[in-house]
Amino acid sequence: MFYRIAGVYHTRYDKARALWPVPADRWQITVVVIFALAAPFLLSDLYLGSYALPWLIWSAATLSLTLLMGLAGQLHFGFAAVMAIGAYTSIHLARFGVPFEFALLGAGIASAAIGALFGAAALRVKGLYLVMATLAMQYLVDWVINNVPAISGGAQATLRTPPSSFLLISLESLEVRYYLALAWAVLLAIFFMNVKRTSFGRALVAIRDKDFAAAVIGIDPFRYKLLAFFTSSFVGGVTGALLAFCYYRAVTPEQFGFNVSIQLVAMVLVGGLGSIIGGFLGAGFVLLIPIILTNLVSGLAASGFLTVSSNLLAHLPLMIYGALIIGFLVFEPLGLAKIYDNIRKYFLVWPFRHSRS
Amino acid sequence: MMTLATSSSQPVLVCDNVSRWFQGVHALKNVSVSINSGEIFGLVGPNGSGKTTLVNAVTGFYPPQEGSIHFKGEKINGLKPHRIAERGIARTFQNVALFRGMSVLDNILLGRHIYMNPNPLASLFYWWWAKKEENKHRHKVEEVIDLLQLESVRDEHVDTIPLGLQKRVELARALSAEPQLLVLDEPMAGMNQEEKEYMVRFILDAQKALDLSVLIIEHHMDVVTAICDRILVLNNGSRIAEGPALEAIADPQVVEAYLGKARNAA
Numbered sequence: 001m002f003y004r005i006a007g008v009y010h011t012r013y014d015k016a017r018a019l020w021p022v023p024a025d026r027w028q029i030t031v032v033v034i035f036a037l038a039a040p041f042l043l044s045d046l047y048l049g050s051y052a053l054p055w056l057i058w059s060a061a062t063l064s065l066t067l068l069m070g071l072a073g074q075l076h077f078g079f080a081a082v083m084a085i086g087a088y089t090s091i092h093l094a095r096f097g098v099p100f101e102f103a104l105l106g107a108g109i110a111s112a113a114i115g116a117l118f119g120a121a122a123l124r125v126k127g128l129y130l131v132m133a134t135l136a137m138q139y140l141v142d143w144v145i146n147n148v149p150a151i152s153g154g155a156q157a158t159l160r161t162p163p164s165s166f167l168l169i170s171l172e173s174l175e176v177r178y179y180l181a182l183a184w185a186v187l188l189a190i191f192f193m194n195v196k197r198t199s200f201g202r203a204l205v206a207i208r209d210k211d212f213a214a215a216v217i218g219i220d221p222f223r224y225k226l227l228a229f230f231t232s233s234f235v236g237g238v239t240g241a242l243l244a245f246c247y248y249r250a251v252t253p254e255q256f257g258f259n260v261s262i263q264l265v266a267m268v269l270v271g272g273l274g275s276i277i278g279g280f281l282g283a284g285f286v287l288l289i290p291i292i293l294t295n296l297v298s299g300l301a302a303s304g305f306l307t308v309s310s311n312l313l314a315h316l317p318l319m320i321y322g323a324l325i326i327g328f329l330v331f332e333p334l335g336l337a338k339i340y341d342n343i344r345k346y347f348l349v350w351p352f353r354h355s356r357s
Numbered sequence: 358m359m360t361l362a363t364s365s366s367q368p369v370l371v372c373d374n375v376s377r378w379f380q381g382v383h384a385l386k387n388v389s390v391s392i393n394s395g396e397i398f399g400l401v402g403p404n405g406s407g408k409t410t411l412v413n414a415v416t417g418f419y420p421p422q423e424g425s426i427h428f429k430g431e432k433i434n435g436l437k438p439h440r441i442a443e444r445g446i447a448r449t450f451q452n453v454a455l456f457r458g459m460s461v462l463d464n465i466l467l468g469r470h471i472y473m474n475p476n477p478l479a480s481l482f483y484w485w486w487a488k489k490e491e492n493k494h495r496h497k498v499e500e501v502i503d504l505l506q507l508e509s510v511r512d513e514h515v516d517t518i519p520l521g522l523q524k525r526v527e528l529a530r531a532l533s534a535e536p537q538l539l540v541l542d543e544p545m546a547g548m549n550q551e552e553k554e555y556m557v558r559f560i561l562d563a564q565k566a567l568d569l570s571v572l573i574i575e576h577h578m579d580v581v582t583a584i585c586d587r588i589l590v591l592n593n594g595s596r597i598a599e600g601p602a603l604e605a606i607a608d609p610q611v612v613e614a615y616l617g618k619a620r621n622a623a
Contacts, residue, residue, distance in 0.1 A: 013495045014488060194483035198491060199475035202467050206456050213454035216416060217534060218442035218471035231477045274458075 004348050017197055022348070036182055040175040049174050051288060056181040057243050058283040062267040063188045063276065064236040069265070070274025071201060072228035073208025074123075075131045078138030079236060079264050084256030085141060086111040086237025087244040088151055091159050091251050100164040100171070104241050111237020112230045114141075119229030123222060138258050145253050158252045161245050177246040184242055185280075188235060192276050204228055270325060272335025281336040289324065293317035366393045369570045370415065370446075370538055375424035375434075377410055384410045385421065386595040392538070397564060397571045399585035399602060401578075403614055407594040408574045409451065412540055415572075416448050417441040428538065443471050447536035449527045451543045451574075455515045461526050462511050465501060468533030469494040501533045504566060505559050521552035525559065532563055539563075541573040545580060553577065557584055578606060590614070 004024040010016035020026045035042075039052050065079045076082075086107035093103035115137075122133035145152050153159045164171050171177055195201040203224050206214035211221040244251045263286055271282020294317040300306040301313055308316065332339050368391040377385040385407045392398045400408045413419040415426055417438035426434040433441050447468070455464050473494060479487040502508055505525050510518050515526060524544055531539055544560070545553045557580055564571055575581050581588060582602045590598040590611045598608040605611060 013492050013499075017491065191477075191481050194487070195477065195480040198480045198483060198487040199466070199470060199473040199494075200477055200480045200487075202459065202463055203470060203475050205458050205463075206467055206470075209456040209458050210454050212418065212438070213450065213456065214467075215438035216442055216448055216450075216454075217468055217530065218439050219467075220437070220439045227477070 003350075003352070019193055019197075024348070033186075036186075040178055045174055048178055051291075053174075053178050053181055054247050055280075055284050055287055056178075056185045057239060057247055058264075058267065058287055059280045060181070060185045060188050060239045060242070061236065061264060062271060062279040062283045063185075063192055064232050064239055065264050066268045066271070066274055066279055067192065067195070067204075067235070068228050068232035069268050070272075071195070071208065072204040072225060072232075074119075074225055074228060075127070076134045076229075076232075077131050077261055077265060078118075078134040078136075078141070080256040080258070080260035081138045081141035082111050082115045082233045082236040083240025083243065083260075084145060084253070085114050086240030087251050087256065088145065088159075089237070090241030091161055091244055092151075094162050094164055094245075095159075100166055100245070103164075104238050107241035108234040108238040111240065112234035115233025115236070116226055116230040119226055119233075123225050123229070135258075138261055142253065142257065145256075152253055156252075158250050160250045164245065171245060181242060181246050184239070188239075189276050189279075191235075192279075200227075266325070270328060270335055272337030275335065275337035277340055278335050278337030281340065285328075285336060290317060290321050293320050366395060368392060369394045369429060370572070371427045372411070372415065373425050373427070375411065375414055375421040375426065377407075377414055377419055377421045379419075384594050385414065386593075387424070388591070388594070388596055389424075390589050390596075390599070392570055392572055394537075394570055395564075395568065396586045397560075397573060397584050399581045399588035400572060400574045400591065401576070401581055401588055401606075402591035402597075405593075406591040406614075408591055409542060410594075411591070412448065412542055412572070412574065415441075416446060416540060442534070445535075445537040446540060447531035447534045447538075448540035449524070449531050449542060449544060451546060453520065453523045453527055455523055455527055455530070457514075457516045459515065460511075461507060461513055461515055461518065462498070462502075464515055464526055465498050465507075465529045465533050466494060468501075468530040469497060471534060497535075498533050501529045504532070504562060505529045521548050521555075524548070524556065528556075528559065528563070532567065535567065536569065538570045538572065541571065541575075543574050543576065545575060545577055553580060560584065582606065 005022055008022055010021070015021070020029060040048055043052060061079070061083060065076060068074050068076050089110040090103040090107035093106045094100060098106065118134070118137040122130055122137070125133055146155070149155075166176070166180055169176050171180070195204075203214070203219050206217070206219055207221045207224050215221055240256070243255075248255060267282040267286045268279070269282070270285050271280070272278030297306065297313060297316050297320075301308065328336065370392040372388060372390045374387045374389055375385055376383070376387055388407070388411060390411075400411065402408050410419060414421045414434070417433070417436055417440070420434050424434070425432055428441075428444060428446060431444070433444065456467065459467075473490060479490070502511060505528060507522070507525060507529060510522055510526075515523060518526070528541070528544065541560070545556050548556065560571065560573070561584060563569060573585065585602045587600060588602045588605045589596060590605055590608070592610075592614040597610040597614060598605040
């Protein structure tokens with residue numbers, strides 16, 4: 001109970017590569033999964049629909065982006081555009097009468113194809129230049145969506161998602177949409193963990209860390225960078241489609257603007273590059289902290305603890321939020337995931353003081 | 358230039374009149390060299406003499422502008438580095454080039470890359486698809502870990518272990534690719550005497566166990582004379598001596614290149 005890694009040893013190679021070799025971690029995961037499954041019964045519709053559901057979908061989006069930025073080390077500042085392609089593809093397919101399951105697949109394929117196409121062009125440059133090239137993708141996709149009525153449905157139009165069902169279960173009820181989002185987030189998390197422990201993930205990390213050393217052991221840097229763009233865009237496209245169908249239930253161009261791309265990058269960085277738990281924590285932080293701060297500040301003001309002008313009252317949550325992001329990144333540049341990791345390691349060896357690494 | 362006709366075994370690597378310029382700098386001048394199968398071949402010379410440039414020409418980083426390089430009878434100059442790696446040439450770097458974000462084990466597993474089929478779907482269906490392959494290659498990697506005595510640091514992060522061990526991990530990564538030609542760029546730079554002796558032992562063990570040909574750049578002359586079958590001495594990009602180690606370093610031109618002429622002595 002106390003010294004949690006006591007007695008954890010391996011006799012087979014696949015046991016050593018298990019996802020959670022430490023029993024304490026397995027218990028923790030079980031508890032989290034039980035809570036996630038029970039959430040529709042524990043939370044009111046308001047909290048389920050406007051906090052838990054978007055958190056899961058944005059976590060999935062963060063995981064999609066961190067596959068590219070964290071594992072493969074390729075910066076992408078136009079990821080909202082990738083999700084937009086997925087959302088618009090799925091909604092047009094669904095309105096055309098394609099079953100929702102296939103619309104999701106189509107969304108992934110369309111995003112992956114266009115994302116990898118831009119990737120192939122962008123990958124001739126590295127670092128900050130890649131940022132510029134991916135920004136260009138954001139603006140190009142935005143422009144095309146806004147100016148082609150066949151896609152956007154006309155200027156300033158909103159496309160509503162048609163009534164649809166997943167595996168014969170109607171998506172009308174909030175609970176079903178929540179469970180669909182949960183299933184996707186869990187599937188992505190499992191995919192991500194498996195990528196990290198297989199040759200595909202190692203090849204991506206190799207091109208991130210030293211691409212010349214990767215080439216000398218037989219990894220084609222361009223091929224794997226492109227594969228990273230393709231995979232990340234595929235899951236990003238499906239996530240965009242789920243965002244449209246499960247959360248917004250409509251698509252407008254503003255949902256996938258440049259500011260959303262920046263917000264996604266913030267989620268990845270605040271959570272911790274290349275980390276799964278960081279994906280969930282980062283999305284939660286960027287999404288929920290502003291809401292919580294706003295409620296907190298207005299609550300304090302209403303009860304008389306805080307007497308400031310209404311003008312400052314509107315800006316105070318934003319100021320605290322900015323300070324929190326800076327504070328977290330100064331305190332631990334590797335993000336919330338590293339903070340979690342430090343705490344976990346402390347308790348793994350407790351009551352002894354020092355953990356390795 | 359081919360002076361090796363008397364050699365009994367087959368040459369594994371043949372460089373013929375290799376030249377390389379970096380803008381105005383003529384870094385390699387018509388260098389020809391032939392390395393026989395199973396041989397440890399030393400490449401020595403003062404700093405800036407073109408040793409690393411020759412190695413980079415062989416491994417495809419700076420393909421030569423003139424001349425040709427044949428590996429096992431096949432022309433390899435002009436191929437991309439990862440294609441050359443697939444053909445059976447592995448190398449280590451002068452400054453350790455390990456992947457810092459990974460454990461020792463993952464670094465060595467990456468050496469198996471050319472034998473694996475990495476793809477996202479295999480990772481997604483890990484339990485039915487990738488797991489078997491991972492375990493198969495883990496067995497191979499454990500053999501290399503055993504050979505180089507890296508068991509104790511297997512699960513450490515590479516940037517937390519000492520430099521001597523990092524160099525050994527890099528050697529392990531190269532060896533796990535089961536190359537026919539192993540290129541070592543100053544494997545003993547920055548090591549103390551004990552680490553050097555270990556490294557020499559590991560290189561000899563690995564060469565025997567895997568039937569390797571080795572091309573080694575090294576500045577420690579004790580090491581060079583102890584393990585190299587033949588050496589090539591470069592100075593300012595051209596060949597000044599070639600042959601058995603002790604004979605080659607006794608060549609007056611080599612002495613001059615390293616120590617200067619008698620009249621220049623203070």
